[in-house]
Amino acid sequence: MLCGVAGSWAEAQTDPFQRTAPAQVAPNLRNTSPGASYPAATAKAPVASSPASTAGAIFGNPRTSSDGSQTRVVFDLAPGVNYTLAPTFGGLRLDVQGARVLPAVSAPLGASVSEYRAGGGQVTLVTPFPLSLTDGWRASEATVASGARVLILEFGPTLSGGASPALRAVVHTSVPASTPAVTLALTAPVNSTLADQLPPGDAVPPxxxxxxxxxxxxxxxxxxxxxxxxxxxxxxxAQAGALLGAPRVGKNPGLTRVVLDLPPGAAYRLVPTGVALRVEVTGVSAAALAGQNISPEVRAWRYEPTAGGVNVTLLTGTPLTGRSGWRAQLVPPLEGSDRSRLAIDFSPALADLTPLKPGERVVAAVPPLQTMRGTALLASFATMVQPRVVIDPGHGGRDPGAVGSITEKQVTLDVALRVRDLLRAAGVDAVLTRDSDRELHPDKTTDLSMRAAMGTPGTQLFLSIHVNSMPPQNALRGYGVETWWNPNHPLSSNFAALIEKNVVSVTGAFPQGLKSGRSLAVLRNSRIPAALVEIGYTSHPVDGLNLKDNNYLDRVALGIAQGIREALMTGTTASGAVLGAAK
Known part of the structure; x- marks a missing residue:
């Protein structure tokens, strides 16, 4: 039964404290017997409303009925009310103008409508199966005996037809009439108009x-x-008076290896110092040597003799931490030599690939969110629900996304499934836009619109997961994590900052920071705080290896889940409700 309660029927109750809505039945239409099919709509597509006709008009509190697997939902239409219909992967969205949409969230309305969400000028009827322009639903208008117009929506897994001819003008797909459909295959180019609406990496051809x-x-x-x-x-x-020679340097695309040939018994300690690594070697002697302009990853090196040995400073120019930006290994001597080799690799793309400990593979619990259901003062009541977030694994099906060391669509789905499991275990209703290798629609623009549309009223956050790429001639310039936001919601930038901070903290990946220079279709069409995170570059010789590493993907998923939790706990959400102190 619908939990949103309209004042129009509540005021008519004999007992003003009655808490249940009247029985919901199909409307008695002209020339229609109960259970018969509704006639085709005779009303024209909704027309522009006038202030006189819509003053105080409301939209919502539909009547419902079911027949086996089919569910019928009927809305009363006040004079002059406008609406559009948008079939999506997760249900049917109505955008309403000229009337106030009654806020409501409901339990299932029937076998084919699993949830009803309304508020903010929008109504979403969630279905357990995807809708296309013509499959899974039907819509028409009719006139009841009183002369009032009604909108009739029918849902069922075997239904077909979509909008009636009179309503096809109000079906919204976000595909401009002048823009041809774009079906992405492995080698299909992206047209320039669409490329401006995608993250930069998505426009890079395989x-x-x-x-x-x-x-x-x-x-x-x-x-x-x-x-x-x-x-x-x-x-x-140890050998008295042993000398440490100048370092040997090996240069690879995106990575530089520095080797110190250590005499027997020499000890060392590695100290990351921001943009340099200091190697404190004892049990040796060395001259004050230096080298400049070594490689993109190692700007310079310098020997500084000390009382017990020498300090070797390797200047990188990019940030180092105790677990990222470098790696080191002490290698035994070659045959015929007594010198062990301290090999140190430098690359800003080197991240933390160590496995998470069992106690780290969890996200702290998120308390339920209190919502008010009902609209009439006496019929309103509070209920506790799990906060709902939508996770969007970028690309899928015939759209592979970026192709390099990995294929983007596979990695984004892998990470999204890990994020979903972490959040659900913490008490969050995490929903994926896709849970298998498929696109939502063969037309890319429609696909993006359908993903964004899943951020329905009642959803708190929307996050899209992607992998970045550069063309071959610039492959070494792209590495690390970056997070995008658009001004679709006042809190989107704050949400993006929490995602970037947590992913970088857990992975040690290079922080490329927040980006907002493009109007991204999957973000700007969302009505809730939304962000898009690029978790690495498949085109980079080091970052590409990160994306193939199970431990790195575990860390990415944990960082994303922790960022979402922090947003929920601090009120960086659609509702703004602060659930507690972020831990």
């Missing part, structure tokens, strides 16, 4: 085979699941 830089080389016998040891000692007995 690179020719072999055109991207090769993956960065691994350190010998290095276990990426273990953090680099911050201290160690070369094997063998």
């Amino acid at each position: 690179p020719p085979r072999g055109s991207l830089p090769p993956p960065a080389p691994a350190l010998p016998d290095h276990d990426t699941e273990k953090p680099s040891a911050l201290a160690g000692q070369a094997q063998g007995a």
Whole structure:
């Protein structure tokens, strides 16, 4: 039964304290017997409303009936009320003008309408199956015996027809009539108009085979699941007066390797210092040496003799932390040599690939959200519901997204499923725009609109997950995490900042920061706080390896889930409700 209660019927009750709505039955239409099909609408498509005709008009509190798997929903239409119909992957959305939409959230209205959400000029009828322009629903208008107009919506998994001929003008698909449909295949280009509505990486065509830089080389016998040891000692007995020679440097696309040949018994300690790594070596002697303009990853190196050895400073120019931006491995001597090799790799794209501990694979519980259901003063009551968020794995089906070390559509779905599981375990109603390898619609513009439309009234947050890319000639310039927002909602920038902060904190990935320079279709069409996070670059020789690493994807998912939780707890949401202190 619908929980939103209209004052029009509440005021007519004999007992003003009656809490239940009248029985919901199909309207008695002219020339129509109960249970018969409704006639085609005779009214024209809604016309512009006038102030006189819509003063005090309301929209909502529909009547419903069911027949097996089919559900019928009927709305009364006040004179001059405008509306549009938008079939989406998750149901039918009505955008209403000329009347106040009664806020309401309901339990199922029938077998084919699993939820009713209304408010803010919008009504969404959630269906357990996707709708297309013609399948899964029918819509028509009719005139009842009193002369009033009604909108009749029917839903069912086997229904077809869509809007009646009289209503086709009000069906909204977000596809401009002058724009041809764009079906993305593996090698299909994106037209320039659509490219301006996508993140920059989405407009990069799949690179020719072999055109991207090769993956960065691994350190010998290095276990990426273990953090680099911050201290160690070369094997063998110490030798008095042993000299440390100048470092050897190996240059690879996107990564530079520096090797220090340590005499037997020499000890070392690694100290990240912002934009440099200091290697404190004891048990050796060295001259005051220096080198400049080594590579894009290592700007310079310098030897500073100390009383017990030498400090080697390796200047990177990009941030280093204790677990990102570099990695190190002490390698045994080659045959015929007594010198152990301290190999240190530098790349701003090197992230934390160590596995999460069991206690870290959880997100703290999120308390339920209190909502008010009903509209009449005496019929309103509070109820507790799980906060609802929508997670959008970018691309899918015939649209692969970015192609390089990985295929974007596969990684975004993988991460989204991990995020969903973390949030559901924490008490969040996490909904995916897709849970398998498919697109929502063969037309890209419609697909994006359908994703954004899932941010229905009552949903708190919308997050789209993507993978970035650069063309081969610029592949080394793109790495790290960046988060996009559009001014579709006052809190979208705050939400994006929380996602960026948490993902970078958990992964150690290079922070590219917040972006808002493009009007992204999947964000600007959302009515709730929305953001889009790019979790790495498939075109980069180091970042691409991150995206293939299960531990990195675990960390990305945890960072996203923690960012969403922090937004929910601090009121950075559609409702603005503060659920508690973020932990």
